[in-house]
Amino acid sequence: MQRIAPPQSAVLDAKTISRAKLGDIDAFTSIVEAYHQRCLRFARAMLRNADDAEDMVQEAFVRLYRALPRYEERQRFESWLFQILGNVCRTANTVHHRETSRFVDDEIALERVQSDDQPGRSFDHEWGESVRKALAEVPDYNREIFLLHYIEGFGYDEIERMTGVKQSALKMRVKRASDQLRSLLSKEVGT
Amino acid sequence: MSGAERDPVVNRAIEELQRLPALDRHAIDRVVRAAAAARVAPAELDPADLPRTRSIRVWSALGFAAAAAVAGFVIGELRTSKEPSVETPIVTAQTSSDTQLRAVRGSAAMLDNMTVAQEFVLEAAQADRVALVGDFNSWNPKANAMTRDAAGKWSTTINVVPGRHVYGFMVNDSIFTLDPRAMKARDPDLGGDGSVRIVGRP
Numbered sequence: 001m002q003r004i005a006p007p008q009s010a011v012l013d014a015k016t017i018s019r020a021k022l023g024d025i026d027a028f029t030s031i032v033e034a035y036h037q038r039c040l041r042f043a044r045a046m047l048r049n050a051d052d053a054e055d056m057v058q059e060a061f062v063r064l065y066r067a068l069p070r071y072e073e074r075q076r077f078e079s080w081l082f083q084i085l086g087n088v089c090r091t092a093n094t095v096h097h098r099e100t101s102r103f104v105d106d107e108i109a110l111e112r113v114q115s116d117d118q119p120g121r122s123f124d125h126e127w128g129e130s131v132r133k134a135l136a137e138v139p140d141y142n143r144e145i146f147l148l149h150y151i152e153g154f155g156y157d158e159i160e161r162m163t164g165v166k167q168s169a170l171k172m173r174v175k176r177a178s179d180q181l182r183s184l185l186s187k188e189v190g191t
Numbered sequence: 192m193s194g195a196e197r198d199p200v201v202n203r204a205i206e207e208l209q210r211l212p213a214l215d216r217h218a219i220d221r222v223v224r225a226a227a228a229a230r231v232a233p234a235e236l237d238p239a240d241l242p243r244t245r246s247i248r249v250w251s252a253l254g255f256a257a258a259a260a261v262a263g264f265v266i267g268e269l270r271t272s273k274e275p276s277v278e279t280p281i282v283t284a285q286t287s288s289d290t291q292l293r294a295v296r297g298s299a300a301m302l303d304n305m306t307v308a309q310e311f312v313l314e315a316a317q318a319d320r321v322a323l324v325g326d327f328n329s330w331n332p333k334a335n336a337m338t339r340d341a342a343g344k345w346s347t348t349i350n351v352v353p354g355r356h357v358y359g360f361m362v363n364d365s366i367f368t369l370d371p372r373a374m375k376a377r378d379p380d381l382g383g384d385g386s387v388r389i390v391g392r393p
Contacts, residue, residue, distance in 0.1 A: 018364070018365060021332070021364070021365065022332055022333065022364060023331055023332070023333055025223065025227055028223065028226060028227075029219070029223050032219050032222050032223055032226075033214075033219055036214070036215070036218065036219050036222065037211045037212055037213075037214055038211065040212050040215075040218075041208075041209075041210075041211055041212055044212070045208060054218055057218075057222070058218075058221060058222045058225055061222045061225075061226055062222075062225050062226045062229045064226075065226035065227075065229065066226075066229055066329065066330055067330065067378075067383070068330070069324045069330040069331070069332050069359075069361055069367060070324075070330065070359065070367045070383050070385070071367070072366070072367060072383075073365065127203075127207060128207055128210075131204045131207045131208060134204070135204075135208065147208070150205045150208075151205065151208050151209055178198070178201050181200075181201055181204050182198045182200050182201050185200045185201075185203075185204055186198075186200055189200055189203075
């Protein structure tokens, strides 16, 4: 498949991360600025209650900041951040699943999509709504890997290190998510 | 690659999902403030760090309080049998149990605030700097720098509250190192190991 390159956030230099490890709040602010949008995008797509996305992203960054002294440079910073965020989202989904049924927050999520501001980029509201509804039907464990791979741009080897799931199983999950999306969305586009 | 993955519909969906939300400066400020507050907060306020110790403290305090109330009541009853006044023992019993309850509350608060001196040691002759980091200092490498002796042993002694503590050593400001003499604990959220020390009450 022709891989669609995901939009990349600013690459942080090692010095910024080292300064943040020592508690430099300005360096940490640079980290948040570099990754906040991507984290929010991931959390909105991952969470059953997308309205919690900002809170969960904040929770992930707080955990990251507390754990920064334990961060080892040989680990890729970005994958470590998304590993923490993935854990936070999974926990939130488990709690939400106990409390409510699925899909109740689609409307809230779609309202937010409308408010996004990207000049010069065409926006098809109905298509966006369909994609999010279809994605919400993909099981969590397939959706997360699909998002990490196609939306956040992580390779299978890196996702294996992040999740502990073998690459063959990861590919299968992405395939299942893709199949399900295609099946649900083909009806929308009339193919 | 499967046919499904090559599907243009899926590609279009991926493009849609790759749209980034707008940069929200206020949200970023909130995150930074929350993180800064979390890092400076005393670790003993984090219920996740000391769940057992805390529950034991609460139940111990309640137990002491109940015992104090019973003791006060018994004392009151004994006095009733010796003294002619009917009202006095009841007042005495209440006063006694209230006093003891206050004392118990005070003791529990003191125990909560009581710390125990603990020495942490790392053999690292090649290191230029070593700092102790852990839940007790919010993983702040600036909080507890260690001192080196002639043999290359780094050590520091700090006061920590009783309970279970996870910690490690920051070598040369960048390498997180476990204590080879301590138990290890996996942190499921952060995916890393930490050393564990159980600190008993004084």
